[in-house]
Amino acid sequence: MPLNRLAVQSLRNLNAVDIDLSDRINLFYGQNGSGKTSVLEAVSVLGQGRSFRSHKLKTLVGNDKDHFTVFGHVVDASRQTPIGVMRSKKGDSLFKVDGKLVSAASSLAECLPLQVINAQTFQLLDGSPKQRRQFIDWLVFHVEHDFFIAWKGLQRCLKHRNSLLRRDRIAAAELAPWDRELCLLAEKIDTFRSQSLQLFIEAFEALVVEFVQLDDLKLQYLRGWDKDRPLADVLAEGLDRDCRQGYTSVGPHRADLRITVGGQLAADILSRGQMKLLVCALRIAQGYVFSQQTQRRCLYLIDDLPAELDSDYQAIMARWLVALNCQVLITGVDRLVLEAPWGEYPEISKSVFHVEHGNVVAADKASTTKTQ
Ligand SMILES: Nc1ncnc2c1ncn2[C@@H]1O[C@H](COP(=O)(O)OP(=O)(O)OP(=O)(O)O)[C@@H](O)[C@H]1O
Ligand SMILES: [Mg+2]
The missing domain is CATH 3.40.50.300 (P-loop containing nucleotide triphosphate hydrolases)
Incomplete structure (x- = not known):
């Protein structure tokens, strides 16, 4: 465009x-x-x-x-x-x-x-998970039309749930509708993200070899809660902790992209130059999948x-x-x-x-x- x-x-x-x-x-x-x-x-x-x-x-x-x-x-x-x-x-x-x-x-x-490549975007690897979530969600937003509605619903739901958690005393019945909605939205968002990331990882792996020679480079999507358990169970188990902390500690708002080389976090072992090349490859791969999926x-x-x-x-x-x-x-x-x-x-x-x-x-x- x-x-x-x-x-x-x-x-x-x-x-x-x-x-x-x-x-x-x-x-x-x-x-x-x-x-x-x-x-x-x-x-x-x-x-x-x-x-x-x-x-x-x-x-x-x-x-x-x-x-x-x-x-x-x-x-x-x-x-x-x-x-x-x-x-x-x-x-x-x-x-x-x-x-x-x-x-x-x-x-x-x-x-x-838009895709931006500047000195700050190189923090994609060593910055906070939020930056990597934004990176993942750029593609999902443009490829999956219903993603943004679900994402906005998630923000609303978390706001309500967190404000209840911050109250002195809460009844389980008060949280239940928000938990149900959170689980439904989490399922949707997770599915959208995994589908887009599957396409993305294929494109990235084909492209990255030309940018930077790194043995055993791996991208792993972490959905924000235990991959083998339903979110409802994990929320119930963590309720006391969430009440103490006053926020929801598990869910799609905690998703991340783990980027490792030989089993270690790329940010911990790569040189500054290697990190830059890796981030360029990540951003170019996104543009490639975006074009393929949306024409x-x-x-x-x-x-x-x-x-x-x-x-x-x-x-x-x-x-x-x-x-x-x-x-x-x-x-x-x-x-x-x-x-x-x-x-x-x-x-x-x-x-x-x-x-x-x-x-x-x-x-x-x-x-x-x-x-x-
Ligand atoms: N609100 C503002 N109003 C007027 N000038 C501003 C304002 N904010 C920043 N500037 C000035 O605008 C100029 C342009 O800044 P910019 O960062 O775009 O330069 P640049 O060409 O990218 O420089 P560099 O090569 O150092 O990166 C600078 O001189 C800066 O001090
Ligand atoms: Mg400048």
């Missing part, structure tokens, strides 16, 4: 950017502090309602401004969908897809599926690729991104270094942009860019 136009107002140091993007490779180069990451943040705001860099929305609004706007056109085979986001320092927000107001960021995500393509935002990977691995990344046939926005400080991995693919449409003091100018095709 390429984004063919991006217009940004008052987001960080980007004051008035309006550019036409290539539906394949887009390279943004410029000095430190020029606004490259901000361009990618603007796209992530469009596809997620928020930035990948910070949850503090206020910091995104340009200094001395009270709101920012991001606008774009998402192109499908048959049509062009306008999509826009406005957020203010006061906390107001407005999301629009195809001319209609939408209330949830999930509507933006459906319209513009759509996701957009990759890759922040400062040359700083993260050496030239051989950038070349491997380029090959996979070309094979995925998806749209990519990549940043880097040096133009030549940024362009180098793409030299082998002259047939692929490529746009290069120079970012300077918050202005974004097409480096070779000045006529396609309107910078104010």
Whole structure:
């Protein structure tokens, strides 16, 4: 789902950017502090309602401004969908897809599926289980239509159950309806996740050998409670502990993806470089399964690729991104270094942009860019 136009107002140091993007490779180069990451943040705001860099929305609004706007056109085979986001320092927000107001960021995500690769995403391996759950659920959300309803139901159910657990005294009868609902939703969510992960693991195993040579690399899905026992039994057994702690300690909200090499956690034994390559392979495999399952393509935002990977691995990344046939926005400080991995693919449409003091100018095709 390429984004063919991006217009940004008052987001960080980007004051008035309006550019036409290539539906394949887009390279943004410029000095430190020029606004490259901000361009990618603007796209992530469009596809997620928020930035990948910070949850503090206020910091995104340009200094001395009270709101920012991001606008774009998402192109499908048959049509062009306008999509826009406005957020203010006061906390107001407005999301629009195809001319209609939408209330949830999930509507933006459906319209513009994104994968982000930056220094933080490399924490997928050594960060908290929440990050790996979000990783798993990205694919499930896009592939299984009923997943999001079940997931929202789970959040609601946990909120009620946990607030009951925090009361001084609770009767088993009060918890029973929430436990029943939790078990039903857990079953659904677990089934969706296992099905998507099965497809994902197959794609990942075929791909990872090219990225990084690791003997006995294994991905194991942990569903959040004992794999051999019904959740109802595990909940009943853990009730005293849950009451003491004031929250539900087992269930799909505790799922994780265990990534091991030779039986040990990858995060404990891999070098920083090996971890980065592994995370790139994980994200590329997701885009591959997404395309296969939905006949759509996701957009990759890759922040400062040359700083993260050496030239051989950038070349491997380029090959996979070309094979995925998806749209990519990549940043880097040096133009030549940024362009180098793409030299082998002259047939692929490529746009290069120079970012300077918050202005974004097409480096070779000045006529396609309107910078104010
Ligand atoms: N709310 C804001 N209003 C105005 N400027 C901001 C705001 N937040 C950050 N900035 C500034 O915007 C500029 C662009 O930051 P950005 O992170 O996009 O730069 P960059 O080109 O990615 O730099 P680097 O190469 O160091 O990663 C920086 O100078 C930063 O200080
Ligand atoms: Mg940056």
